[in-house]
Amino acid sequence: MAEVRIEGLTKYFGDTCAVNQLNLVVRDGDLVVLLGPSGCGKTTTMRCVAGLERPTYGDIYIGDTRVNDLEPRERDVALVFQSYALYPHFTAFDNIAYPLRLRKTPKDEMERRVRDVAEMLGITHTLDRPPGLCSGGEQQRIALGRAIVREPVVFLMDEPLSNIDALLRVYMRAEIKRLQHELGTTMIYVTHDQVEGMTMADQIAVMNEGALQQLGTPSEIYDLPSNNFVARFVGSTPMNFIPGVLQKENGKTVHKSDQFIIPVSAEMAGRAAELCPSGQCTLGVRPEEIRFTTDDEGDNQARVFLLEPLGSETILDIEKEGLLLKVKDVASTQVREGDNLSLSFNRFHLFDDNTGAAIR
Amino acid sequence: MTVQQTVRPLPGQGANSPASQPPPPQGMWSELFSFRDNRLGVMLIIPSLLTLILVQFYPIVYNFWLILTSEKGEWIGLANLSRLTRDTIFHGALIFSLKMGIVVVPMCLLVGLGLALLVHSDYAGRKAIWISILIIPLMVSEIVAGMMWKIMYHPTLGLVNVPLSALGLEPIIWLVKADTAFIALCVVEIWRISPLAFLLLYAGLNQVPRDIYEAAAVDGATRWRAFWDMTLPYIRPMFSIATILVFVWSTRTIGTIAATTQGGPGRATWNLSWYIYGMSFQRLKPHYASAAVLVMLLMTYIAGTIFVRYLWVERRSR
Numbered sequence: 132m133a134e135v136r137i138e139g140l141t142k143y144f145g146d147t148c149a150v151n152q153l154n155l156v157v158r159d160g161d162l163v164v165l166l167g168p169s170g171c172g173k174t175t176t177m178r179c180v181a182g183l184e185r186p187t188y189g190d191i192y193i194g195d196t197r198v199n200d201l202e203p204r205e206r207d208v209a210l211v212f213q214s215y216a217l218y219p220h221f222t223a224f225d226n227i228a229y230p231l232r233l234r235k236t237p238k239d240e241m242e243r244r245v246r247d248v249a250e251m252l253g254i255t256h257t258l259d260r261p262p263g264l265c266s267g268g269e270q271q272r273i274a275l276g277r278a279i280v281r282e283p284v285v286f287l288m289d290e291p292l293s294n295i296d297a298l299l300r301v302y303m304r305a306e307i308k309r310l311q312h313e314l315g316t317t318m319i320y321v322t323h324d325q326v327e328g329m330t331m332a333d334q335i336a337v338m339n340e341g342a343l344q345q346l347g348t349p350s351e352i353y354d355l356p357s358n359n360f361v362a363r364f365v366g367s368t369p370m371n372f373i374p375g376v377l378q379k380e381n382g383k384t385v386h387k388s389d390q391f392i393i394p395v396s397a398e399m400a401g402r403a404a405e406l407c408p409s410g411q412c413t414l415g416v417r418p419e420e421i422r423f424t425t426d427d428e429g430d431n432q433a434r435v436f437l438l439e440p441l442g443s444e445t446i447l448d449i450e451k452e453g454l455l456l457k458v459k460d461v462a463s464t465q466v467r468e469g470d471n472l473s474l475s476f477n478r479f480h481l482f483d484d485n486t487g488a489a490i491r
Numbered sequence: 492m493t494v495q496q497t498v499r500p501l502p503g504q505g506a507n508s509p510a511s512q513p514p515p516p517q518g519m520w521s522e523l524f525s526f527r528d529n530r531l532g533v534m535l536i537i538p539s540l541l542t543l544i545l546v547q548f549y550p551i552v553y554n555f556w557l558i559l560t561s562e563k564g565e566w567i568g569l570a571n572l573s574r575l576t577r578d579t580i581f582h583g584a585l586i587f588s589l590k591m592g593i594v595v596v597p598m599c600l601l602v603g604l605g606l607a608l609l610v611h612s613d614y615a616g617r618k619a620i621w622i623s624i625l626i627i628p629l630m631v632s633e634i635v636a637g638m639m640w641k642i643m644y645h646p647t648l649g650l651v652n653v654p655l656s657a658l659g660l661e662p663i664i665w666l667v668k669a670d671t672a673f674i675a676l677c678v679v680e681i682w683r684i685s686p687l688a689f690l691l692l693y694a695g696l697n698q699v700p701r702d703i704y705e706a707a708a709v710d711g712a713t714r715w716r717a718f719w720d721m722t723l724p725y726i727r728p729m730f731s732i733a734t735i736l737v738f739v740w741s742t743r744t745i746g747t748i749a750a751t752t753q754g755g756p757g758r759a760t761w762n763l764s765w766y767i768y769g770m771s772f773q774r775l776k777p778h779y780a781s782a783a784v785l786v787m788l789l790m791t792y793i794a795g796t797i798f799v800r801y802l803w804v805e806r807r808s809r
Contacts, residue, residue, distance in 0.1 A: 216702035
């Protein structure tokens with residue numbers, strides 16, 4: 132068990148910069164999710180930690196050891212691949228036993244540990260089969276078993292759930308989280324699925340274009356996004372963005388857009404004046420933070436354009452003068468398409484249009 | 492591992508299994524004819540099936556007829572075969588063929604595997620260029636290859652003797668002594684056939700998914716260990732195909748011998764093909780030669796079966 136420290140990691144592939152000066156500390160025993168869209172450098176970062184890629188610049192420490200020049204086998208990390216990378220010519224047993232076999236573990240101990248892991252993962256019945264004859268979920272568990280059987284200091288998981296069906300994925304992500312808690316091993320988990328990230332992580336590192344955007348707990352990432360990229364990326368129904376400008380009206384600061392006039396608290400206005408003197412900023416509001424009434428009065432009127440019922444809640448698509456907002460209706464009010472609603476904005480964020488950074 | 496956990500079934504497993512299942516299909520033919528498209532397909536392959544029977548099976552049957560009759564066309568039973576067992580020239584040829592196979596097959600596989608690994612490695616730049624250079628020997632006909640090497644083995648003009656004379660050694664007259672002629676022929680065959688092994692094994696290497704090497708590296712395998720545990724088992728089927736083909740090519744060779752030693756010195760480099768050729772077309776005993784053909788066929792068949800049986804193992808047992 133060990134802490135993983137990444138200092139100034141930069142990785143070039145030819146002229147393409149895949150990871151740009153990344154600093155990240157994964158505390159001992161933490162589950163950190165690297166979250167970001169495809170091509171954001173999260174997998175490259177993980178491969179650098181595993182030793183499958185050499186950093187162009189920067190250092191990686193596992194525990195107190197600088198591992199830059201160590202071969203993958205010398206780092207004592209376990210990696211679960213997106214493709215599982217099971218050995219097709221071995222049985223499931225041999226797949227799981229392989230790391231132990233390489234470490235010359237005595238035969239009876241190896242047998243016992245493989246059986247223990249298989250039992251823990253519920254794949255005892257597959258042990259005599261080659262992976263090709265196992266289902267996707269079983270293959271995924273075999274890959275997981277191969278990783279945990281040798282008790283490494285760090286687990287690395289590269290989108291391990293992206294190839295299995297939705298139902299099993301929900302089940303397995305809880306399973307992996309439980310395993311990690313029980314084993315207490317440091318884990319770096321790469322995914323582009325923000326729901327997976329939010330549900331599993333102790334800490335989330337959001338990445339984009341090779342750079343770290345924000346590191347924080349899931350609730351910090353969700354409630355206090357550091358910039359508009361994080362705000363846009365996190366949240367299963369994405370945040371609404373309303374471009375506009377901060378203005379004084381009747382002595383109070385408001386965010387004025389083509390569609391809405393939204394009052395801004397004095398505290399926020401003060402910081403905005405300091406951080407974003409131009410006043411050009413985009414207002415971001417989560418779908419569940421928009422309140423609505425069916426009155427015809429109020430400043431911010433808009434028309435319901437489409438209903439998206441999800442069972443437990445309904446997403447209202449609201450349109451006003453070319454701007455589309457998504458509003459979450461958890462109370463299942465009897466709103467119908469074409470109704471006019473009066474909106475109020477409960478909690479929102481302001482993002483500087485020049486830098487994209489949150490004004491806070 | 493200290494953590495213990497009860498087994499939980501995967502979601503969707505166990506439950507909802509159908510109460511009764513339809514009966515399994517009734518065999519290959521009903522399957523084959525259950526679709527109209529299949530029926531058409533079967534009819535379309537009948538002509539090629541007939542052609543195959545004509546060109547493949549007719550000669551074999553005809554060969555048996557030749558064996559069982561004398562040169563005058565009289566039925567003599569197994570006399571041709573029993574004569575073979577007493578024919579020392581035939582024994583020599585058979586042993587020479589096997590000896591050549593024993594030397595040439597491993598060497599070709601070794602050279603082919605080495606070349607395949609080199610070309611497959613990250614260090615080989617333009618792979619297509621390497622491949623097209625390396626398979627040139629495959630495109631040269633046996634006779635031409637033999638002629639070319641005959642010149643190379645020439646005592647005074649040959650390229651092979653140049654380094655020897657540069658070192659002040661006596662030139663070796665390769666094709667005149669039995670043991671050197673054997674070595675010389677083996678070298679020609681290795682030069683000629685290892686590109687075949689290279690090509691097959693290179694194709695095999697390309698089938699190995701990259702990620703299992705990475706998994707092995709993370710699991711703790713050295714490159715050498717990964718080669719033994721991942722590469723070799725993975726290319727095993729290709730290896731057995733290459734072994735069979737190289738064996739067949741090297742034992743049946745005739746053009747090389749015709750162009751270099753003509754079976755000489757004496758009968759030292761007679762192999763089975765050369766023996767059969769000599770029997771049928773020089774001594775004009777095709778019926779007797781057919782018996783030797785049968786032996787050659789059996790030898791290839793047995794060797795092929797052994798190679799498939801012991802090399803073509805799909806997965807390692809525990």
